[in-house]
Amino acid sequence: EADIYQTPRYLVIGTGKKITLECSQTMGHDKMYWYQQDPGMELHLIHYSYGVNSTEKGDLSSESTVSRIRTEHFPLTLESARPSHTSQYLCASSVAGPGGEKLFFGSGTQLSVL
Amino acid sequence: DQQVKQNSPSLSVQEGRISILNCDYTNSMFDYFLWYKKYPAEGPTFLISISSIKDKNEDGRFTVFLNKSAKHLSLHIVPSQPGDSAVYFCAASIQGGSEKLVFGKGTKLTVNP
Numbered sequence: 001e002a003d004i005y006q007t008p009r010y011l012v013i014g015t016g017k018k019i020t021l022e023c024s025q026t027m028g029h030d031k032m033y034w035y036q037q038d039p040g041m042e043l044h045l046i047h048y049s050y051g052v053n054s055t056e057k058g059d060l061s062s063e064s065t066v067s068r069i070r071t072e073h074f075p076l077t078l079e080s081a082r083p084s085h086t087s088q089y090l091c092a093s094s095v096a097g098p099g100g101e102k103l104f105f106g107s108g109t110q111l112s113v114l
Numbered sequence: 115d116q117q118v119k120q121n122s123p124s125l126s127v128q129e130g131r132i133s134i135l136n137c138d139y140t141n142s143m144f145d146y147f148l149w150y151k152k153y154p155a156e157g158p159t160f161l162i163s164i165s166s167i168k169d170k171n172e173d174g175r176f177t178v179f180l181n182k183s184a185k186h187l188s189l190h191i192v193p194s195q196p197g198d199s200a201v202y203f204c205a206a207s208i209q210g211g212s213e214k215l216v217f218g219k220g221t222k223l224t225v226n227p
Contacts, residue, residue, distance in 0.1 A: 009155075042219045048213045090157050091157075
């Protein structure tokens with residue numbers, strides 16, 4: 001089992017603020033992901049990384065940016081938060097298994113931008 | 115254009131009975147399917163998966179059935195327990211890569227005592 005840690009769990013912030021959502025994993029997985037999910041909707045991939053110094057944009061366009069300087073750390077940054085960024089942000093890492101990869105998710109950060 | 119569809123937003127069953135959650139997909143290239151379970155304010159947790167070379171996979175109370183010709187899969191939970199109450203997401207990918215994983219919108223299962 002992977003251990004994925006996300007902080008903060010909840011964040012309420014004003015428009016225009018810069019925020020960083022933290023994500024760390026302790027299992028040495030190379031591949032990591034950021035998803036965005038709204039209630040009643042599917043999970044949308046916004047960023048992923050194959051390993052150190054690798055970052056790719058996902059299917060859903062996002063104004064956020066990510067970095068991967070260390071294997072275990074994959075933070076997401078919003079330079080200027082807006083109410084439209086209000087959502088749940090889920091970090092994950094993956095490991096290969098029979099047939100395909102399995103994602104292991106953190107507990108998520110619920111972001112509210114006022 | 116949703117490639118993975120969970121047409122039932124919610125499902126309610128009695129404790130001890132069978133829960134059947136359905137999922138349809140449109141992309142015939144999908145060859146790996148997964149179910150995730152999500153409690154409120156938590157991240158999804160992996161439940162069970164199936165490769166397209168199989169039509170059934172079982173893990174304890176959970177069984178996933180795949181009908182490739184109908185592009186349909188279902189998750190059976192027997193017997194259902196109140197702790198199973200959660201949102202269940204169906205997901206599909208091509209060649210098992212998680213960066214290509216497509217999720218459905220989820221079905222909220224409520225198991226009543």
